[in-house]
Amino acid sequence: MTTDAPGGRRIAVLAHEKFPERAKTATGILRYGSDEVVAVLDRDRAGERVSDHLSGVPDAPIVGSMADAPDCDALVIGIAPIGGGFDDSWRPDVREAIERGCDVVAGLHYFLTEDEEFAELARERGVELRDVRKPRDDLTVGRGVADEVDAEIVLTVGTDCSVGKMTVSLELARAAAERGIDAAFIPTGQTGIMISGWGNPIDRVVSDFTAGAVEEMIVEKGNDHDVLFVEGQGSIVHPAYSAVTCGILHGSMPDELVLCHEAGREAIHGYEDTAIPPLSTYVDIYEGLAAPVHEAEVVAGALNTSNVDDDETAREAVAAYADELGAPAADPVRFGTDELLSALDL
């Protein structure tokens, strides 16, 4: 797997009151990042450890504030609330980080670089504020040319937000690389960008440029690799975020889709009036919507079973998911990616 990941820094990750279940940026960085996490900040879990909550990731202490964190190079905001706002209760931690000479990295809709206090303090201390969700100025409309690249394009699509699309794309890219396939990960969201060190934050671009901002990345990387695993966003039936999903579907012109879902989820998170429809509805919508621009097929499913305690029940859930979908399925984090990689035409 090819990345331009920064790597090698020592970082603290802010995840107040949300670690680990509702801190997907923090857990993504722990699982896939190439920086060393020296502490997680969560005032509700101070004194605990990462390993009390997550397995398969490097351990680190959980502390109550930046003042309690060990020496490090950067503070990363590791939570992304609905709406992407900045919570003022984080202000002392960011201030403390800057005063200690740490860079601060955030993926919020609220830009730290436009916060007067932080901007001035950062200038004084000579540290960098990095808003990875701030798009470049030169993005524009799509040209409808992503299908002209040599690489096979595999896009993760979801039944909802936060079901594991980025994780599945990263796991597939890593596993493909281990099999000797020249694979690259195409990041489209703040966590993917933080992990990879590049990428367009698709949900922050001008809506008219949604497809174009994805297409640009496909065109840039598509002739250098044999397969691109594109990180999907949101869900095509999400009342708030479907526009982003649709733009990625048409802008990336995928050949193959992997439908991601979380075991047991029955309604759109935060929009409980919107029930999760049957899987066949998702397949019909994703394939039907893709086809007039570029034919794509749902060839496999990924089920996130992190909320299922025992492996046996998780295996049953994956089997039931595969059955309902009528395609191979797996939980790539829990059980590996073999079924999914075999289902792809690589």
Place this chain on the structure above:
Amino acid sequence: MTTDAPGGRRIAVLAHEKFPERAKTATGILRYGSDEVVAVLDRDRAGERVSDHLSGVPDAPIVGSMADAPDCDALVIGIAPIGGGFDDSWRPDVREAIERGCDVVAGLHYFLTEDEEFAELARERGVELRDVRKPRDDLTVGRGVADEVDAEIVLTVGTDCSVGKMTVSLELARAAAERGIDAAFIPTGQTGIMISGWGNPIDRVVSDFTAGAVEEMIVEKGNDHDVLFVEGQGSIVHPAYSAVTCGILHGSMPDELVLCHEAGREAIHGYEDTAIPPLSTYVDIYEGLAAPVHEAEVVAGALNTSNVDDDETAREAVAAYADELGAPAADPVRFGTDELLSALDL
């Protein structure tokens, strides 16, 4: 029909090299605006008149540059190229307008207020530069609540861009009002905003806020009227703009859809590799995509026959369109809105 249209100003409308067929902002303002158009600027047609090209709109001279335009209060940029850029060949006209004390109104992705020369000149001369495509700062994500308003929501959807969605929404709103129905037009694009004097430029908002920016307008107006005619954008199968279309579909939660098409168009304009699929495909995609969020039905079709010379051929085209769609259809500009209004559940 209720509008907050500015009205009563004398305006010149810039449409260089594109009037009338490819100047949809200019023609929309001529047809539906409440300002007096004193001249159209088109260097290719200087000396001709609006009435040489369009019927059913107030006449005005066509001039080669702002220097040749009569006294007026504002210059409106009446063309919107793909990508929304500013063409430097328009610079002398904008400069001349400002120097003559005219306000300048534009709906481009390029903001006149951020152009150093224009901004400085406008300050000197005390005129206003108004970028109607610049969204407000306080927009945010949708809440999925547009279906809670009292009004019936009617959305125009299209087979492509520039097929007449705004026109159909405006014609329906006007005709409904003439029948005594309390109807309002919900503008979502630069021309609709210029005509109405309010509205969110949906294709310019942060992509994450696409649905939310529509929803906000529905919530604001939805309990003050019996029916809202929402201006659709783009097409759900457009390689570049489908994200905006999708966000409007889910954000406005329409009850009824009117499918708009231009007679004879066979491929997506500017993306000729993408064929216009059969109408049944559009119906399946629009209704299928809407349903998980809010059920919507394509109840009528609107066919733009402006490129068909004789009425008889146009009538046949409308009949064939209705036949293929399996729903009543009309060309509201050429033949009136009766069939469409009757098809709606008002």
